[in-house]
Amino acid sequence: MQAKTNILNLPTQEFVHPGTRACTGCGLSIAYRVGLKALGKDTILVVPPSCLTVLQGLFPVASTKLPCLNVTFASTAAAATGILATLKTKGNDHTTVAGWAGDGGTSDIGLQALSGAAERGDNFIYFCYDNEGYMNTGVQRSGTTPIGAVTANTPFKGKLQQKKDVPAIMAAHKLSYVAACSAAYPLDLYDKIKSCLHLPGTKYFHIHIPCPPGWGYDPRYGIKIGRLAVETGYYDLYEIVNGEFRLTAASEKLIEKRKLTPVREYFRAQSRFRILTDEQINEIQRQIDMKWDGYYKKGE
Amino acid sequence: MGTRNYRRKTSHSEHGPGDGGRTGSWRVERPVLDQSLCIPCKRNKEACFICWLYCPEIVISRTIPPQFNLEYCKGCGICAEECPTKAITMVDEAHFSEQKKDKE
Amino acid sequence: MYMIENGNTAAALGVKLCRAGVIAAYPITPQTPLTEKLSEYVELGDMKAEYIPVESEHSALAVCIAASSAGARVFTATSANGLLYMHEQIQWASGARLPIVMCVVNRAVGAPWNVWNDQQDSISQRDTGWIQIYCCDHQQIIDTVIKAYWLAEKISIPIMVCYDGYILSHTYMPFDLPDQEKVDAFLPPFQPDYALNPDEPANLNTVTLPDVRIDTKGQLAHGYMEIRYLLQEELRTTLQIAADAEKRFAEIFGRGGNPYIEPYRCDDADYVAVGLGSITYQLRVCVDTLRKEGIKVGVMGVRYYRPFPDAVIAGALKGKKGIIVFEKALSYGYEGALASDLKSALYEHLAGTGSLPAVQNLIAGIGGREIHTDDLTQNLRAATQGRISREPAWIGLKI
Numbered sequence: 132m133q134a135k136t137n138i139l140n141l142p143t144q145e146f147v148h149p150g151t152r153a154c155t156g157c158g159l160s161i162a163y164r165v166g167l168k169a170l171g172k173d174t175i176l177v178v179p180p181s182c183l184t185v186l187q188g189l190f191p192v193a194s195t196k197l198p199c200l201n202v203t204f205a206s207t208a209a210a211a212t213g214i215l216a217t218l219k220t221k222g223n224d225h226t227t228v229a230g231w232a233g234d235g236g237t238s239d240i241g242l243q244a245l246s247g248a249a250e251r252g253d254n255f256i257y258f259c260y261d262n263e264g265y266m267n268t269g270v271q272r273s274g275t276t277p278i279g280a281v282t283a284n285t286p287f288k289g290k291l292q293q294k295k296d297v298p299a300i301m302a303a304h305k306l307s308y309v310a311a312c313s314a315a316y317p318l319d320l321y322d323k324i325k326s327c328l329h330l331p332g333t334k335y336f337h338i339h340i341p342c343p344p345g346w347g348y349d350p351r352y353g354i355k356i357g358r359l360a361v362e363t364g365y366y367d368l369y370e371i372v373n374g375e376f377r378l379t380a381a382s383e384k385l386i387e388k389r390k391l392t393p394v395r396e397y398f399r400a401q402s403r404f405r406i407l408t409d410e411q412i413n414e415i416q417r418q419i420d421m422k423w424d425g426y427y428k429k430g431e
Numbered sequence: 432m433g434t435r436n437y438r439r440k441t442s443h444s445e446h447g448p449g450d451g452g453r454t455g456s457w458r459v460e461r462p463v464l465d466q467s468l469c470i471p472c473k474r475n476k477e478a479c480f481i482c483w484l485y486c487p488e489i490v491i492s493r494t495i496p497p498q499f500n501l502e503y504c505k506g507c508g509i510c511a512e513e514c515p516t517k518a519i520t521m522v523d524e525a526h527f528s529e530q531k532k533d534k535e
Numbered sequence: 536m537y538m539i540e541n542g543n544t545a546a547a548l549g550v551k552l553c554r555a556g557v558i559a560a561y562p563i564t565p566q567t568p569l570t571e572k573l574s575e576y577v578e579l580g581d582m583k584a585e586y587i588p589v590e591s592e593h594s595a596l597a598v599c600i601a602a603s604s605a606g607a608r609v610f611t612a613t614s615a616n617g618l619l620y621m622h623e624q625i626q627w628a629s630g631a632r633l634p635i636v637m638c639v640v641n642r643a644v645g646a647p648w649n650v651w652n653d654q655q656d657s658i659s660q661r662d663t664g665w666i667q668i669y670c671c672d673h674q675q676i677i678d679t680v681i682k683a684y685w686l687a688e689k690i691s692i693p694i695m696v697c698y699d700g701y702i703l704s705h706t707y708m709p710f711d712l713p714d715q716e717k718v719d720a721f722l723p724p725f726q727p728d729y730a731l732n733p734d735e736p737a738n739l740n741t742v743t744l745p746d747v748r749i750d751t752k753g754q755l756a757h758g759y760m761e762i763r764y765l766l767q768e769e770l771r772t773t774l775q776i777a778a779d780a781e782k783r784f785a786e787i788f789g790r791g792g793n794p795y796i797e798p799y800r801c802d803d804a805d806y807v808a809v810g811l812g813s814i815t816y817q818l819r820v821c822v823d824t825l826r827k828e829g830i831k832v833g834v835m836g837v838r839y840y841r842p843f844p845d846a847v848i849a850g851a852l853k854g855k856k857g858i859i860v861f862e863k864a865l866s867y868g869y870e871g872a873l874a875s876d877l878k879s880a881l882y883e884h885l886a887g888t889g890s891l892p893a894v895q896n897l898i899a900g901i902g903g904r905e906i907h908t909d910d911l912t913q914n915l916r917a918a919t920q921g922r923i924s925r926e927p928a929w930i931g932l933k934i
Contacts, residue, residue, distance in 0.1 A: 151488070
């Protein structure tokens with residue numbers, strides 16, 4: 132078990148320049164910055180159209196100090212496969228290939244290519260940064276938008292369907308490593324990346340990303356809201372290593388703590404959930420409680 | 432005003448700061464540090480640095496005291512919210528005159 | 536070394552000789568034997584390449600785009616709906632200026648489903664900025680694949696090598712298999728201007744503004760319009776470089792000719808039939824028949840369809856009484872794409888000179904409808920005797 136990283140021993144080298152076009156208080160900026168610290172200089176990135184495209188900059192200025200290939204919306208994973216194939220032909224087995232796609236580019240339009248690459252066992256690391264909607268194009272609903280969220284195209288009734296559980300889909304591909312992380316817990320993200328880079332096949336990361344304009348909160352509360360998602364047991368931090376599931380970081384601590392913050396606090400902190408009724412919130416609370424009863428039992 | 436001699440025939444970008452321009456112009460309030468409350472300042476050694484960790488714009492330096500690059504700081508307020516001793520306060524930009532230098 | 540093999544194998548052998556490093560393909564009739572052959576070469580160790588069995592054609596070209604951006608020589612092949620599924624990536628590859636070579640085994644497009652030969656698939660992609668070369672026999676297939684890699688890597692523009700499904704892909708013909716050493720002499724290893732690597736980081740193909748903008752070194756960089764202009768400008772100069780490729784190939788392999796058109800008995804012809812691909816060889820039989828009847832007719836195959844060799848075509852057809860364009864595709868809502876382009880070239884170069892020929896457009900073989908040589912002869916004869924119709928005339932229609 133490798134030692135947990137803390138703020139003081141987190142590498143100080145930065146791979147992103149300041150002054151990007153990301154929104155004020157963007158959660159992706161935080162996760163991306165720390166993620167790149169874990170990946171290091173010997174990395175090639177693949178990015179489909181998404182918030183990250185804009186964060187990375189408009190021609191001819193790039194904000195990221197790593198090589199990056201912009202690709203069409205559906206093809207992040209296929210492009211990662213292609214770069215890897217070239218590296219193999221050149222005998223390069225050390226450069227990391229990392230795809231960074233949004234939730235839309237992963238759970239919706241990108242799912243086919245990702246599933247194909249995972250099935251082939253293509254050896255790259257894939258990050259789905261999940262701000263729970265097509266935020267770059269103006270907050271439209273995606274497969275991972277949670278139920279009840281008001282978006283630009285679910286304006287009055289909110290999303291009527293459940294959030295797609297993409298880590299579970301990826302775990303079904305029998306990957307060596309699947310992780311659920313959050314921008315509010317960057318050190319957990321860092322450690323998980325470091326722990327899996329040597330593992331074979333596709334490594335899948337799902338990162339919960341608070342988004343001020345998309346979720347409706349004052350940007351200063353971004354980390355607080357990301358933490359609330361975890362402390363309410365609504366969004367869990369975990370890893371699945373060769374099929375074995377375990378909660379990590381703050382989620383792991385909740386097993387001992389046996390006390391979840393009421394999920395109502397999470398919903399009431401964001402204006403996108405303004406139409407959720409008390410009944411709906413109680414139902415969601417019930418489902419969370421059931422899920423955690425399961426975790427508690429497993430822990431015993 | 433031609434670009435005929437520009438080397439690349441493709442969209443090929445090299446990295447540098449400020450792709451979004453002087454993003455400091457976005458903010459309506461700026462972070463102000465009270466060093467008497469700041470943990471690394473008080474201990475005069477590396478400590479805390481939570482503001483450095485969570486800054487989305489990478490405009491807070493990991494120094495004693497932490498310094499804010501106001502050229503690019505967008506004024507999100509995450510540093511103020513996360514500082515465990517409330518050493519950082521977000522102050523309305525209107526309080527700062529135009530003559531003051533951008534870098535403090 | 537002479538051998539007898541089918542067209543798909545000829546293409547596969549061409550790719551093997553060119554030492555492609557990354558192959559990504561998705562199966563679709565009638566392309567499948569081509570990529571199956573490549574997987575045989577790779578698994579036996581005859582070919583040192585990464586073979587990626589992708590989960591869709593869109594991903595096939597995505598893999599090629601990425602692999603090429605990282606510095607490998609790449610290959611893919613497809614037909615019909617597979618080509619259509621790739622369309623987004625086809626536009627991407629040319630805009631990204633990548634030297635990808637792709638074989639298109641021409642097949643009809645759905646709806647409704649049809650696996651037999653026509654050329655609607657590649658014709659529908661003519662506006663994408665790819666070079667399109669049409670082959671008439673297996674020698675042309677293997678030679679064109681080799682020339683295509685040299686040309687694509689010289690000018691950084693992707694190339695579609697098109698040949699008729701079943702008629703060429705699945706039939707057996709003798710052809711000369713070039714020596715590996717000669718191919719190596721003709722085609723050196725791929726040396727891209729830039730390949731993705733951490734030591735020289737760059738962000739490729741990000742959002743590019745309508746207007747020009749200063750870069751990190753203070754220099755004025757292109758806007759989107761300039762990048763697109765350069766693609767068009769360099770596609771047009773490809774016409775000259777294609778001649779260089781042909782010359783160089785002839786020097787090493789001892790065969791070659793006019794890279795743009797393949798004329799047969801056209802010099803003294805009053806009427807010239809024009810087409811793309813194998814139909815032009817079939818038309819040679821018709822030409823010979825009509826010549827015996829005293830009708831001075833010839834046939835001209837167009838090899839380079841994009842960039843369109845307008846000057847060469849207009850020069851070759853100048854002063855002829857009539858041109859009869861036979862096509863296996865059309866731009867629905869108007870007429871055959873080749874006929875339109877040809878008329879435009881003739882008008883551009885010959886209008887007002889008194890040597891502008893009449894043009895007729897005939898559609899044949901849609902969805903693999905058998906093209907009877909007698910039907911072709913009959914229609915060609917009729918076309919030399921008077922205009923058949925203003926609208927494209929469909930040969931072999933049973934409505």
